[in-house]
Amino acid sequence: MTSPPGYRPTVKTWLAVLSVALGIFTLMTTELLPVGLLTSIGAAQRISDGMAGLMVTAPGIIAAIAAPLLTIAAGRLDRRLVLCALMTLLALANLVSAAAPNFPTLLAARAVVGLCIGGFWAIAGSLAVRLVPERSVGLATSLIFGGVAAASVLGVPAGTLIGDSSGWRGAFLALGILALAVLVALVMLLPRLPATQAPTPHMLAGQLRNAGIVTGLAVTALLVTGQFTAYTFADPVLQQIAGIEVGRIGGALFLYGVAGVAGNFMAGLSADRNLRRTTTLIIGTLAATMLLFPVLGGGVAEGIAFMGLWGLAYGGVSVTLQTWMIRAAPRATEAATALFVTVFNLSIALGAFVGGLAVDGAGIAGALWLAGSLVLLALGFVGSAGRMTPVASPIAER
Numbered sequence: 001m002t003s004p005p006g007y008r009p010t011v012k013t014w015l016a017v018l019s020v021a022l023g024i025f026t027l028m029t030t031e032l033l034p035v036g037l038l039t040s041i042g043a044a045q046r047i048s049d050g051m052a053g054l055m056v057t058a059p060g061i062i063a064a065i066a067a068p069l070l071t072i073a074a075g076r077l078d079r080r081l082v083l084c085a086l087m088t089l090l091a092l093a094n095l096v097s098a099a100a101p102n103f104p105t106l107l108a109a110r111a112v113v114g115l116c117i118g119g120f121w122a123i124a125g126s127l128a129v130r131l132v133p134e135r136s137v138g139l140a141t142s143l144i145f146g147g148v149a150a151a152s153v154l155g156v157p158a159g160t161l162i163g164d165s166s167g168w169r170g171a172f173l174a175l176g177i178l179a180l181a182v183l184v185a186l187v188m189l190l191p192r193l194p195a196t197q198a199p200t201p202h203m204l205a206g207q208l209r210n211a212g213i214v215t216g217l218a219v220t221a222l223l224v225t226g227q228f229t230a231y232t233f234a235d236p237v238l239q240q241i242a243g244i245e246v247g248r249i250g251g252a253l254f255l256y257g258v259a260g261v262a263g264n265f266m267a268g269l270s271a272d273r274n275l276r277r278t279t280t281l282i283i284g285t286l287a288a289t290m291l292l293f294p295v296l297g298g299g300v301a302e303g304i305a306f307m308g309l310w311g312l313a314y315g316g317v318s319v320t321l322q323t324w325m326i327r328a329a330p331r332a333t334e335a336a337t338a339l340f341v342t343v344f345n346l347s348i349a350l351g352a353f354v355g356g357l358a359v360d361g362a363g364i365a366g367a368l369w370l371a372g373s374l375v376l377l378a379l380g381f382v383g384s385a386g387r388m389t390p391v392a393s394p395i396a397e398r
Helices: 011-036 038-045 054-076 079-099 103-124 134-166 168-189 201-207 211-231 234-240 246-273 275-296 300-314 317-328 333-384
Strands: none
Touching: 011 038, 011 054, 011 079, 011 103, 011 134, 011 168, 011 234, 011 246, 011 333, 038 103, 038 168, 038 234, 054 079, 054 103, 054 333, 079 103, 079 168, 103 333, 134 168, 134 246, 134 317, 201 333, 211 234, 211 275, 211 300, 211 317, 211 333, 234 246, 234 300, 234 333, 246 275, 246 300, 246 317, 275 300, 275 317, 275 333, 317 333
16 A cells, blocks of 8 residues: 555654654664673673673564564554554563563563564564655655664664663663653554555565575675674773773764764765665775774774774665665565565674674684674675666555
């Protein structure tokens, strides 16, 4: 179901789009929040940094499984109801995390977060075509998926700053309150969204025969796995390599976030003109940052400079890879998005897990070198890809 011909979106329509984007921002910030709080949570729970990394691994794995399954299972339900139910569940999971008496309880709450992420992101990714006219679908889609980039580059630093000032439990409590606010916005702003044809297992399997999709998924897997092999442990990286004090970690990550916002917009403009060149530049910059950080980042000023470059490079990843998927499957964006969400979140989980093993076994420098090597491998897939032509307006299958 698409918007009727001649339909003009109102201010409330665009606020509805923004409420969905804020929902994704809240979900992804919740998923990544432990990145900036590993040291404090690990100390409070008396576990290693590697073990604490499971707080990122668990929701990532479950989100990867939930994305295609919930998209298919929710086919007969009103999408507004599904999104509101998932946001309610997210608020409860964050409040339980804030009050968790031990690590197993905290990890269980994080598993529920994964369910919310997979279902919400996969369903929300196909809503733009139902909320705005076709000429505005591209902009609405960019706004919705902008919540992913904003969470990576702003949500985590903001959560870390809250954690530095009021403790890690205060950060989870703040996200629980934010989730409740998003729930209110979704209830007030989203129209009824009766079920349309959801992707079937056959549709999803069909996209695995699309060479452009397979290449995009491979690049996504390597880039995101490499990113979270290193970024999950940004807190100890900044302390142990750059020598930045605990109380200033939030500020360093905030700089990472500001640079990431700039990278997001720069990559969006560049990818529209030359997708392959933009992807190659992101890979090269991200890999160089990770590989050289242990060698050249041994100082506060140097560490901060590397975090800025790191944020600039990774800020463009989500918008560039999403553009890649849309161009590879312009007539099947809903199925392609479900697969993209699965691989993206599975890669977050895999990166956090691999990074935990590397940190515990080879130290922080070893984790950074492994991460940079994984990112570099993506260059081979980009080089083998065919020409990706621009798509004016992505339309989900229906």
